[in-house]
Amino acid sequence: MARGRFHGDRWWKVMRLKEQCQHYLKRSLRNRCGVAYRHLRRALIHQTKGRRLKVYATNILRNQRLEAACDEHEIGHRRFKRGLNKSGVTLNQHMLNILSMYEPRTFERLVELAERTEIETVRGVHEPLPERRFSANKINI
């Protein structure tokens, strides 16, 4: 590194840079400060933007999972969420995903609750629920 009269020693600064670049750069790139700095800057920009985009990505994924879980019980995910809202269940989407994966019976009861609430609030009657097969769109041979 060039040592100018007013610049001082940049050795420590370079070491900090190398520390951050160590794991994602090739050796040939790591030894060149300019290239390494450019890569690091690009990575940090991606990180900053990714923080915002991650929210959208997780929301899409959770929605897809909930749709799949609701399809198994032959109910639309919008109808399901509306029914839960009306009946005062305040589980969020992440929690519903976990329940549908690890506690399928609990999720089934939640579907029943939502369906019953929808029927009772709209028609104002207590009717027997429609029979549901586990796994929609399928006939077991």
Place this chain on the structure above:
Amino acid sequence: MSFGRANQQWATFSRVWHILNADRQPAGGIGVLVSRYVQGLHKPIYHPTSDVGDHVVVVNAKKIAYSGNKWEEKVFTAHTGRRKGRVRMQAFKVHELDPTWIIRRNIYRQIPNNLLRRTLFQRVHVFEDENVPAEIIENVTNVLIGPRPVPKAITDYTEEEKDSFPKLFLRDKYFLKS
């Protein structure tokens, strides 16, 4: 076959083989339906990077239906890359050459364009009729319902049903020339 608590994870991540009858079904609708099952979008454990899709066997690809006048109006295009290398072909001509091509194309286009696309598409097995090899049909455990209810053809009705159908007017014998 029952799975205990310990083997539950095996059952969760096992690949299921579905079968779908394409008789009198729309080609585009089949593409949407099959691509969902191939990607694993019908499972609550879905994740785009984890490979949780199923196999789908499509039979009777020869008997797909298009609405309207699409067999003649729909045109598939390709380009060889050279000058004047554009190839245009009507749907019914393509179907005569290869009866499975239209369905395979519809499914392939519905799968998102990423590195997994070709791998996922290998799990789709399309056959023009009901002759499926034994090593494929023995894996099948599920039947998918097509996107459209199958209409009854006039050949499916018996002569008695045709006669008992109420006739509003009696057509002249020579109403149609040929």
